Amino acid sequence: MDFLTTPLPEDIRKLIWLGMFEQARNSIKERMKKPIPKEMKERLKFELFRLELLEKSYPYTKDEAVKLFKKLFKGVKKSDFENLLKNGYLDFRYINGEIKFQERFHYNIGFSLEEYSKKQKVDPERKKIRKLTNESVERLLNTKEPKKYFVKARVSIKRKKPLNEKVFVWLPFPLEKYQQNNVKLIKTSHDYKLASSKSLQRTVYMEGKDTDEFWIEFSYIVSEWIKEKFKFFKPLPTKKDLSEKSPHILFTPYLQKVLNKILKGTNKDNDYEIARKIYDFLTLNVRYSYVLPYALYDNIPEYVTTVFRGDCGFYASTFITLCRMAGIPAKWQSGWFVTPLGASPHDWALIYLKDSGWVPADLSFGSSRRNNEEMRQFYFTNLDGYRMFANLDFQASFSPKKKYFRNDPYDNQIGEMESEHSYIIDTESKIEILTFEEIK
Numbered sequence: 001m002d003f004l005t006t007p008l009p010e011d012i013r014k015l016i017w018l019g020m021f022e023q024a025r026n027s028i029k030e031r032m033k034k035p036i037p038k039e040m041k042e043r044l045k046f047e048l049f050r051l052e053l054l055e056k057s058y059p060y061t062k063d064e065a066v067k068l069f070k071k072l073f074k075g076v077k078k079s080d081f082e083n084l085l086k087n088g089y090l091d092f093r094y095i096n097g098e099i100k101f102q103e104r105f106h107y108n109i110g111f112s113l114e115e116y117s118k119k120q121k122v123d124p125e126r127k128k129i130r131k132l133t134n135e136s137v138e139r140l141l142n143t144k145e146p147k148k149y150f151v152k153a154r155v156s157i158k159r160k161k162p163l164n165e166k167v168f169v170w171l172p173f174p175l176e177k178y179q180q181n182n183v184k185l186i187k188t189s190h191d192y193k194l195a196s197s198k199s200l201q202r203t204v205y206m207e208g209k210d211t212d213e214f215w216i217e218f219s220y221i222v223s224e225w226i227k228e229k230f231k232f233f234k235p236l237p238t239k240k241d242l243s244e245k246s247p248h249i250l251f252t253p254y255l256q257k258v259l260n261k262i263l264k265g266t267n268k269d270n271d272y273e274i275a276r277k278i279y280d281f282l283t284l285n286v287r288y289s290y291v292l293p294y295a296l297y298d299n300i301p302e303y304v305t306t307v308f309r310g311d312c313g314f315y316a317s318t319f320i321t322l323c324r325m326a327g328i329p330a331k332w333q334s335g336w337f338v339t340p341l342g343a344s345p346h347d348w349a350l351i352y353l354k355d356s357g358w359v360p361a362d363l364s365f366g367s368s369r370r371n372n373e374e375m376r377q378f379y380f381t382n383l384d385g386y387r388m389f390a391n392l393d394f395q396a397s398f399s400p401k402k403k404y405f406r407n408d409p410y411d412n413q414i415g416e417m418e419s420e421h422s423y424i425i426d427t428e429s430k431i432e433i434l435t436f437e438e439i440k
Contacts, residue, residue, distance in 0.1 A: 001395060001409055003042035004247035004298060012047065019094030021051050046295075049405045052425055053293050058093050058100035065090075065101035072106045073119040084109065104290040111289050112309075129341050133365075136224070136384050137375050146224035149385050151338060152186070152435035156215035157415040160426040167424065169214045170203040170398050171415040172335060172390035178232055178350075178358065179223045180389060186217040193400070200393035201412050205400060210419070221439065222338075224385035225360055233357035237329030241352065245395060248300045248410070249321045258305045259325050271328050271353050275361070278322045279380045282315055283367040294410050313347035313411060315363035317394060320349050328352065333360065334411055335389040340436040345413035348383070356381065 009031065015024035028044045036044075060068065069081045084090050089109060091102035102108075110120040140146065155171055169190075174183045176197055185194060190206040204216045223230070244250050262281045267273055282304075289309035297303055301318040304310045310318070316332065323330040329352035337346035348362040359381040366379035395410045404423035406416050414429035 002246045003039045003046065005250075006037075006039045006043040008043060008047060012044075016047075016051070016054075019096060021055065021096055025051060046405065049423065050296055053295055053407070054093070055095060056425060057292050057296070058095060058102050060101040060103070060105075062099055062101070065092075065105065068106045069109075072110070072121060073116055074121060075119060089113065102292070108289050111287055125341060129339050132339055132341070133384055133386060134369075134375065136386070137378050140224060140226060140382065140384070141374055141378060144226055144228060146226045146229055147385060148221055148223045148439040150219065150221055150435065150437045150439055151388065151433065152217065152219040153336075153338070153343065153388065154215055154217045154432040154434055155415065155429065156189075156213055156432075157417060157427055157429045158213040159210040159417065159424060160428055162210040163419075165210055165419050165421075167208065167210045167417050167419050168402075169206045169208070169415060169417050170402065170412065171206070171214065171216050172412050173202045173204045173216065173218060174220045174335070174388055174390055175199075175202050175392060176220075177392070178333075178389075179225045179230070179383070179385075179387070180220055182219075182221040184219050186219060188217075189213065189215045192216070195399040199399055200396035201391045201398060203390075203398050203412065205398070210417075210424075214415075214417075217434070219435070220388065222385050222387055225383040227356055227359050227381040231357050232359075237352045240393075241329035241331050242324050242327065244324075247298060248317055249324065249394065250299065250301075251321070251325050252299070252302060255301055255305065255321065255325065259322050262322070263326065272355070274326050275323055275328050275351050275353065276380060278319060278326065279361055279363060279366065282319055282322075282363050283376055283379075284370060286310060286315060286318075286363075286367060288312075288364055288368055294408055295405070312362075312364035315367065316347045316349045316361075317410075319361060319363050320394070323349075323351055332391060332394040332411075333389045334391045335387065335413060336431060337386055338388050338433060338436070339386045340433065343388070343431045343433050346387075347411065347413075353381075 012024055012027050015027060025048060028048055032041055032044050066078055066081050070076055089112060091105040091108060092099055110117045157169060157171060174180055176183045190208050193205040195202045206214050262277050263274060266277050286304055286308050291311045291314060300314050301321040304314050304318040320330040331350050333350050334347035336343040348360060350358050350360055352358050360383040362379040362383060366376045369375040391411055402418060404418045407425055417424045417427050
């Protein structure tokens with residue numbers, strides 16, 4: 001993905017920001033006929049892909065958006081919607097002359113504005129999951145005695161509008177390291193190829209028709225991770241755990257200024273204090289927000305430290321970048337947040353401290369508990385057991401390699417699909433938790 005550091009031609013960038021997508025596509029195709037460097041051609045090809053993702057990410061007309069707004073918040077009117085739009089609180093774009101709204105714009109209002117957070121209708125399932133998680137954290141804070149869980153799960157993917165053509169599928173599969181072990185593949189919908197346990201993004205690969213549903217069932221055992229109880233000094237950090245990785249994990253001049261501000265007055269020999277200062281800065285200043293597909297961003301850490309918003313992966317990648325810049329080895333860990341009530345995609349980070357070895361840091365979970373200092377600090381070097389991770393690196397290749405662009409070029413939590421001729425973005429995935437039991 002190094003080509004993303006190649007600047008997009010200004011005229012094409014302007015057309016995209018103006019929402020003139022058809023004109024932008026035509027300009028890109030014409031530009032690709034000219035004698036331009038390979039990196040620019042790759043960037044322009046990727047921009048055609050991003051235009052499709054952008055259109056998919058802004059599906060709602062204004063009338064549809066108003067209905068969603070009224071459905072989510074109690075006692076609101078269309079005039080409230082108009083006022084939020086006027087004051088820049090709604091995520092919208094003009095696409096080919098029509099105003100269109102981002103698919104989760106209404107939820108982001110609740111994240112951004114306290115008055116709307118109070119008006120938001122409570123999702124009973126989310127409330128139960130939050131309660132369950134907080135009770136586990138309280139228990140761990142009091143006892144420091146981690147529990148283990150046996151989990152059996154199923155993940156599936158299918159194409160929304162099949163064309164009756166051959167497709168290739170990669171579904172996430174658990175890695176067997178750190179807090180996770182005894183991983184077993186139980187059933188699959190098709191013949192498969194299981195990636196090596198040494199893979200950094202482990203998958204089950206399958207082939208079939210796009211009229212099929214592809215699924216796998218697997219089980220694993222996961223432990224709650226308490227720093228004092230688990231000392232993972234192996235594997236030792238490598239050069240990669242301290243290096244840049246274009247286009248997002250870059251040690252830019254702006255991020256260096258941010259880091260200098262964070263670490264002002266900090267003991268540069270105390271790796272724990274340095275990492276905690278970075279954790280504190282991000283969890284206390286950045287607000288959780290749903291984001292667009294990651295492929296639509298040029299530099300995630302710079303976005304986070306200028307806009308001060310982002311989701312779990314934005315927190316994690318920014319933390320990893322700043323830690324590496326400060327000389328602390330850091331890596332990605334991602335997959336799902338899993339409870340007996342269900343599961344959803346989730347990302348967090350690992351860092352290597354001299355006295356503790358590898359320890360976790362879940363910044364989005366910490367930030368969402370900033371009204372409880374003990375719980376916020378828990379997620380720095382500790383982790384609940386409601387996890388499945390399939391990925392240990394940001395932007396790692398699949399096995400076998402994918403030929404076309406991935407919907408998420410950096411992570412894999414719900415699977416990817418492509419045909420013999422092109423990438424496929426009209427997919428839907430489902431995660432089911434079949435068994436979740438405490439191991440006594």
